[in-house]
Structure formats: C-alpha cells, structure tokens
Amino acid sequence: MDIATVLGVISAFGLVLVAIFMGGGLNIFINIPSLMIVAGGTLGTTMINYPLKEVFGVFSVVKNALFTKNISTNELIKRFTEFAQKSRKEGILALESEIKGVNDEFLRKGIQLSIDGLEPQEIREILDTELDFIRSRHQLGAEIFTTMGTFAPALGMIGTLIGLVQMLQSMEDPSTIGPAMAVALLTTFYGAIIANIICMPIAGKLKTRSKEEALTKEMTIQGIISLSNGDNPRILEQKLQAFLPPNQRESS
Secondary structure, eight states: OOHHHHHHHHHHHHHHHHHHHHTTOSGGGOOHHHHIIIIIHHHHHHHHHSOHHHHHHHHHHHHHHHHOOOOOHHHHHHHHHHHHHHHHHHOGGGGGTTGGGOOOHHHHHHHHHHHTTOOHHHHHHHHHHHHHHHHHHHHHHHHHHHHHHHHHHHHHHHHHHHHHHHHHHTTTOHHHHHHHHHHHHHHHHHHHHIIIIIIHHHHHHHHHHHHHHHHHHHHHHHHHHHHHHTOOHHHHHHHHHTTSOGGGOOOO
C-alpha cells in the first residue's frame, strides 16, 4: 500500500474516531438497525445493479490496485535498455534466460511472443487487446464503488425516513422516541461515512492506479515492439523516455 493511502486511511478514520470519543464515546454511534439498512441496503442495491460475480470480483481488483506496487517507469526503461543490448549482441533468443526472473506477467508474455518469432504487428495486437481488458476491469471496479457511494447516502435517507415514521407513530411513549431518532440520524451518518470515506476515495484511487498501470503497459508494448524490430538500445531508450514528462526522465 502506498504512503498516500496509509495517511488517508489514518487521517480520515482516525480524526472521525477522535472526534467521536471526544464527544462521549463510540457506543452511542453503534446502531445495528441503521447498519443493516445502510450497509445491507447498499450491498443489495449494488447486486441488483451488477452481476454477482462482478460485485464480489471487484475486491480482488481493489487489492491489486491498492496493495500491488507497479514497476517504476525509469526502472522499466533501464530494464528494456539492458534487454536491447543483450539482444543485439546475442540475438533475441538470448532473452529467454532473462525473462525467468521477470515478475511482471505482461512483460514476460510480450518478450516471449518476440522470442517465439511473432511479427511486431501481431504482438502489438495481442498486447493491446490484453491492455484493453485490464482497463475495462479497472473501470468496472471504479464504477461499482462509485455506484455504492451513490447508493449509500440514499439508503441513509431511507433509514432516516424509517426512523422518523417510527418516532411519529410512538409519540405517546417517550421511551421509544430516542431509539427511533437514533435510527433516523445514524443511518444518514453511516451513509455519509460509507460514501465519502470509503467508496468514493477507493473509486478515485482505482482510476488513478488504472492510468498509472496503463502508462506502464503502453511503455512495455513499445519496448517489446522495439526489441522485435532490433532497435538500437539508445533509440529504444529515447522512444520510452517520450512517454514521460521531461522532469521525470533519467538518462543512462
């Protein structure tokens, strides 16, 4: 997990919890009926909106996006430059021993396609198709969390209306007014927490990570095509450097 995510979780949840404890303790903010309405309702409406497989599959997308560290772009350029130097000296087949230690499946697959002798255009078509599906999975994950962030406050409002109806129907018994009012207020609170501290930030992080990964994959495709074409290592490096803003470029 990157440092921004860690600091974000600590500051968002930590400061809310501190404010709660300063105001009288956590127990008064725990209400099971309210949680059932908001959490259960949000999950239920999301499953109505999307297939069950997609809803539960989104958690693996989140894990990969938030906890998997992508290879840095400059490290990727350095690796491709080394591959190009070895390929020009010993031939493309010499890279077969190099890819055994490569953890990136996309990179390993692309180089293996080059070793197998596929034409550069065929390699590009295969890798572009895989990149499109990676983008699609990430987009769906962000979309699902955005949808949950939209539904949660709405379910909170429904819970508020339920609590108000219960309160108004039992005005003659003062002892029932407090619990009904707690449901009314806490459902709105839970909806706001789920939407603004959990779902929407995760959706935003998924979109950001998707862009970062797409850039890395596009650079990988360009590097593999350059290897297949037998480009000079210096030319390959310049082609990959073009993907980066000037202040992030490192010359070897």
